[in-house]
Structure formats: C-alpha cells, structure tokens
Amino acid sequence: MQVWAVANQKGGVGKTTTTVALAGLLADAGQRVLVVDLDPHGSMTSYFRYDPDELEHSVYDLFQPDSELDMKMVELLLMPTSNPQIDIIPATTSIATLERKAVGQEGMGLQIAKALRLVKDRYDYVVIDSPPVLGVLMINALAACGHLLVPVQTEFLALKGLERMLRTIKMINRARKRQLTYTLIPTFYDRTIPASVNCLRELHQRFAENMSTAVVPVDSKFITASAQGITPSEMDLSSPGVQAYIRILRGLAERGRR
Numbered sequence: 134m135q136v137w138a139v140a141n142q143k144g145g146v147g148k149t150t151t152t153v154a155l156a157g158l159l160a161d162a163g164q165r166v167l168v169v170d171l172d173p174h175g176s177m178t179s180y181f182r183y184d185p186d187e188l189e190h191s192v193y194d195l196f197q198p199d200s201e202l203d204m205k206m207v208e209l210l211l212m213p214t215s216n217p218q219i220d221i222i223p224a225t226t227s228i229a230t231l232e233r234k235a236v237g238q239e240g241m242g243l244q245i246a247k248a249l250r251l252v253k254d255r256y257d258y259v260v261i262d263s264p265p266v267l268g269v270l271m272i273n274a275l276a277a278c279g280h281l282l283v284p285v286q287t288e289f290l291a292l293k294g295l296e297r298m299l300r301t302i303k304m305i306n307r308a309r310k311r312q313l314t315y316t317l318i319p320t321f322y323d324r325t326i327p328a329s330v331n332c333l334r335e336l337h338q339r340f341a342e343n344m345s346t347a348v349v350p351v352d353s354k355f356i357t358a359s360a361q362g363i364t365p366s367e368m369d370l371s372s373p374g375v376q377a378y379i380r381i382l383r384g385l386a387e388r389g390r391r
C-alpha cells in the first residue's frame with residue numbers, strides 16, 4: 134500500500150482537486166483507493182456528498198484519547214463514494230478543535246499513520262488531503278505518507294507559500310527515519326498570462342529534480358466534476374486537466390518503481 138499526502142500551506146492551490154483527480158485515475162486503473170480528508174472544511178467530504186456538519190463518525194474519532202484505535206473503530210470510518218473503487222475517511226468540522234486539544238498530547242502526530250497500518254491489506258493506494266495550515270492535522274498527513282505531493286498555483290505569490298512548505302518538510306525530516314520525498318505539481322497554469330509562465334520557469338529552475346512530469350492547466354471541467362460528485366476522469370477523460378493528471382500519475386508511478 135502506497136500512501137501519498139497532498140499538502141501546501143497555501144489555500145486554494147488545488148489540493149483537494151489533485152487528491153480526487155489522482156484517486157479517480159488510480160481507481161480507473163483498477164486500484165483500490167482510500168482517500169482521507171484532514172481538512173476541517175471537509176471539502177473532499179462534501180465533494181463525495183457527505184455533510185461534514187452532520188456525520189456521526191469521521192477522522193475525528195481517531196484523535197479521541199479514551200477510545201482504542203483498532204480495526205473495529207477504523208471500520209466505522211470507511212465510507213463508500215460514488216466510485217466503487219474509492220472509499221473515504223471523511224472529515225467533520227469538529228476536527229478544527231483538535232489543533233487546540235492535541236497540543237502537548239504525546240503521540241497525536243501518528244494517529245493517521247497508525248490507522249492506515251490497520252488497513253494496509255485493503256487498499257493499494259491512500260491519498261490524504263490536508264488543510265492549508267501547519268498544525269497537528271498536517272503533521273499527521275506528513276508523518277503517515279511515503280511521498281508528498283505539493284500543488285503550487287502558478288502565480289506570483291505561490292513561491293512565498295512554497296518556501297514555507299519546504300521549511301516544514303525540513304522540520305519533519307528531522308523527526309523521520311526515512312526522508313520525506315516530494316513532487317511539486319504546478320496548477321492553474323495559463324500560458325497566456327506572463328506571470329503564470331514566469332512562475333513556472335522559476336519553479337523549473339529552482340526545483341528541477343522535484344517537478345511533476347506535467348503541468349495542470351486551468352480547466353473548468355474540475356468545477357463541473359465537483360458539482361456532480363464524480364471524479365474528473367469519470368466526468369471527462371479527454372479534458373486537458375485530466376490529461377495532465379494522467380501524465381503526472383505516470384511520472385509518479387515511474388518514480389515509485391525507481
């Protein structure tokens with residue numbers, strides 16, 4: 134079972150879209166996929182038509198100090214989605230309170246890693262969507278994953294946010310046995326906008342070794358797919374955005390084999 138986390142300390146860069154698009158393509162290829170929503174806004178949870186204000190069980194349960202983190206508990210969290218190959222561990226808005234509660238509680242950074250270990254024979258891939266802030270939830274995502282995907286919006290302000298994320302990776306690596314590797318995924322690319330072109334050039338110059346094999350263009354099909362609650366590739370396999378994620382996934386698979 135491979136675990137990828139999708140994270141960036143900047144909001145609105147395409148984290149949730151990247152998570153759902155890649156999960157969808159893996160599912161299309163016959164893989165059994167689990168997606169985990171660690172964002173208190175519950176965007177991915179809503180995407181798959183669950184209400185983050187109403188759910189009885191969610192990722193929140195994994196952080197309850199009194200309850201035993203075992204298979205019986207995790208079983209309650211695995212929910213089906215519109216795609217038979219994809220399950221979701223949803224988020225509820227209550228997980229926002231964890232940032233306050235979990236501070237100073239021993240081992241709270243490893244709850245997701247522990248839960249995923251229990252389901253390692255059930256899924257081929259896990260893709261974790263994270264909130265845009267550094268806190269206990271993002272730390273959990275980074276500690277649980279084998280590889281990190283960082284969507285970067287191709288615009289002027291993106292590089293600043295990226296520097297923050299790179300500092301976080303360094304910090305995490307001081308605590309990890311195996312160094313966390315990462316791939317930058319340029320998103321919202323528009324080759325008619327000079328700022329977008331310049332940003333992409335700078336990313337390639339500075340991070341040549343960590344760039345994804347394709348760039349995700351602005352594509353309104355992502356918005357249509359989310360409105361229908363289906364993965365982008367189920368919506369329209371031929372759209373430029375989906376085609377970009379196909380090439381990115383191929384690059385990630387290749388790097389996984391190396």
Ligand SMILES: Nc1ncnc2c1ncn2[C@@H]1O[C@H](COP(=O)(O)OP(=O)(O)OP(=O)(O)O)[C@@H](O)[C@H]1O
Nearest residue numbers: 144145146147148149150265321350351352355356
């Ligand atoms: N390549 C794209 N082209 C056009 N629209 C996109 C693209 N990627 C994402 N979007 C849309 O932009 C919005 C923000 O994307 P998304 O929710 O994936 O970002 P995010 O990083 O998860 O945001 P947040 O930090 O709020 O969780 C969504 O409405 C999504 O449908």
Ligand SMILES: [Mg+2]
Nearest residue numbers: 148149172176
């Ligand atoms: Mg999101």
